[in-house]
Amino acid sequence: GPKVLQIPSHQIIDMGQMVTLNCDPVSNHLYFYWYKQILGQQMEFLVNFYNGKVMEKSKLFKDQFSVERPDGSYFTLKIQPTALEDSAVYFCASSLGLGGLYNYAEQFFGPGTRLTVL
């Protein structure tokens, strides 16, 4: 089936540095998402993105976070500066559409990027 790729699979950085997490979504999908999972906890919605704009973000999406997808390349999550509490697995997802015919809204997930902030 359709696959979402995430690069890198694991990133270790020092607190205060900048990090960019990359997502290669399903090729014809238009809506993109980031979710965060702290070890042992549930996955939580961070943000979704369409047509160059953030549609909705949660309270976890701090001011230090930003997302973009320049010219149809990777969908990225940037954290600048990083904090210890940003250590988590970040999952990217994409979907063809929203609601309506629900098959279009099915989200396909990547394998996650494990971010460790020291």
Next chain:
Amino acid sequence: AQSVTQPDARVTVSEGASLQLRCKYSYFGTPYLFWYVQYPRQGLQLLLKYYPGDPVVQGVNGFEAEFSKSNSSFHLRKASVHWSDWAVYFCAVSTTGGNNKLTFGQGTVLSVIP
């Protein structure tokens, strides 16, 4: 706001036995409900989904789930578990008319013993 609870952090069953993984949701309106499975080092894969209609939905690999509005539940079932079903299972809810964000439960680790 919607929420999902999976009361069992871990379930262990014998291969060939039947399975039920529990999911309770909270949402005042009409929910869309999902079960995802996560195998090691892989992304989430959709097992099945519910949107208003038949309360029993069939999914891949012999899984099914039943929606109950009165119990606010969406339990996952399988008649005969296979060793390859060993994975983490997540229940999730999304809302009609929303921005398609998913709210997940804590996940249930399914272990299968021979």
